[in-house]
Amino acid sequence: MCCIANALNSGETSAIMMMNYYLMLSNSHGEGVLSRYQSLRLEGRMCDVVLEAEGVEFPAHRSLLACSSDYFWSVFQDYTLESGARTISLPALSSLGLEQILDFIYTSWISLSPSTLEVTLQAACYLQITHAVDLCTRYISESIAPDNCCFFANIAARYGLSEAFDDKLSQLSALKPALCTPFIRSVVKILLVGGGPEANRPQNQILTYEPRSKKFQPLSTSLPNKLQHQGVCVVGNFLFVLGGESAVMTVTDQVWRYDPRFEQWEEMEPLLQKRAQFACCVVESVIFAIGGRGQRGEPVLSSVERYNMREGCWRSGVSLLYSVYGHACATIGTGIYISGGIHVNNPESSKEVLFLNAVKGYAWQRRSNMSIARFGHQMATVRGRIYTFLGMYEPFCDIERYSPEQDLWTRLKPLLNDRFCYGLTATGSRRVNGIDPLRTLNLDKDKFGQDFTIWHCVRIKGDSHNVL
Known part of the structure; x- marks a missing residue:
């Protein structure tokens, strides 16, 4: 991808020269930087902070965390107590959720399933990583079906995402009869x-x-x-x-x-x-x-x-x-x-x-x-x-x-x-x-x-x- 623009350059003479210049964008540069960060994390090199959840420690890089998360951007300011801390404890998060979000920060990829969705969404919301929240929202929207609608709807309600699925839930409700449980925990069966x-x-x-x-x-x-x-x-x-x-x-x-x-x-x-x-x-x-x-x-x-x-x-x-x-x-x-x-x-x-x-x-x-x-x-x-x-x-x-x-x-x-x-x-x-x-x-x-x-x-x- 390139852009062409015109520039005026005045020299010692009064003549005006027209010169063309190119503004180029590399699509692979950002991916390469993330790839290098991931390699450094896997090798344990240049990590300057340790994140801890449920007793599990995750070495990481402050600069990438601050650029990826509004939470870490605020935590690592010069005037905060955590700015110079070697270890940051996150007791509100599960180790699995934190691991999922760190993988996303370092690779842009996130692995979601019904068993990992809520802990991932919890960590993404807590750390204020909007791109990860958007991916979780998309996963729910594309995965919701009659046999799992209650599960996804409850998770969406807990994290303020219900409005994104109102239309889909209305369609499902119209297709299925009233939900009932005639056998489980019945007083007669x-x-x-x-x-x-x-x-x-x-x-x-x-x-x-x-x-x-x-x-x-x-x-x-x-x-x-x-x-x-x-x-x-x-x-x-x-x-x-x-x-x-x-x-x-x-x-x-x-x-x-x-x-x-x-x-x-x-x-x-x-x-x-x-x-x-x-x-x-x-x-x-x-x-x-x-x-x-x-x-x-x-x-x-x-x-x-x-x-x-x-x-x-x-x-x-x-x-x-x-x-x-x-x-x-x-x-x-x-x-x-x-x-x-x-x-x-x-x-x-x-x-x-x-x-x-x-x-x-x-x-x-x-x-x-x-x-x-x-x-x-x-x-x-x-x-x-x-x-x-x-x-x-x-x-x-x-x-x-x-x-x-x-x-x-x-x-x-x-x-x-x-x-x-x-x-x-x-x-x-x-x-x-x-x-x-x-x-x-x-x-x-x-x-x-x-x-x-x-x-x-x-x-x-x-x-x-x-x-x-």
Whole structure:
């Protein structure tokens, strides 16, 4: 690209000469400067400031930061305390979001996905990098669809971008009927997810159970994969299926989310580790995956990971005091309780119980042991008490009840039959669980009335591993 202009140049004589000159622009010069800056950053050379977020440090160059961000332009003025600081702490940002924005500053490229969008947008807005905000806005506009419109609309509203998508959202609303959730967390339906009637032959069928009519019906959609020993939970009216083991005995880290409004499955951010026979629970809309095992023959896990819907990614949590699988889990308020299972160095079932405050706790704490060692069992919370039901290899059919205030276990009237590897859910003052799939092709559903300690039986054909 060039421009031609005329100039007047007067010499010692009175003659006037006409001279042409050219104004040239190099498109590659700016890219070359950024490329050199990126090389210097990767090599750690000439970096004169360190940015810190969540304990992660990122060496950088003040000059480029100041030219790219109004925030850093103000911070690095001569009269500020930060102007000469070697390290700048950014506690309001996540390390992932800061990393995303630094990559953009140094390369002009930004990598966006549903799992990274919000942390990137948060960092771009906080650091006042308008070009990055524009790219995030464009990504939302081009990606919004009926199955993700709520997700994107909520993010846009949080960062004042809603007006940019009003027309698109209006078009989507006109094309789809009223959004409803007829199955998830309904007062009249219970979901049975995955599992199977025979050992190591999982199915992908999902059944719904109506307590009033005492009938089971198959859901119109199926699991994307045939799974057993998976985790199942509900957050924000979405059904999540985590990890598990396939029909070919392969453990997975996949996470699937079912949207009942559109009857669609969507693959989400995978677990940090492949897990089966682990504990899964939800505290204040955060999903916890606790312990479990990987592929058969691999070490048992003590790690914990958590998924926050706002962040859209899995992060490491507070690890257990020991490695364990086949344990059960229940919650009361912000407290998480796990019990039983098999420890890594002990082939026998365990009686041990651990507790963690999911909001304020920094370590798992021991609680009173159960009176019966359990593995492959289930726990449920009803009216502030935890009920533990029988599992595999148990000589008894007894149920135990735990009082958090007294830290005390009490034995209750036993089940009619022994069972293990079943599903369990709480419905008001009752719990519903399925019979051992290793022993029968029929699924018994036992309802235990807390006040009267009476068991009732409802029969259906088939079986499922998880009940919700």
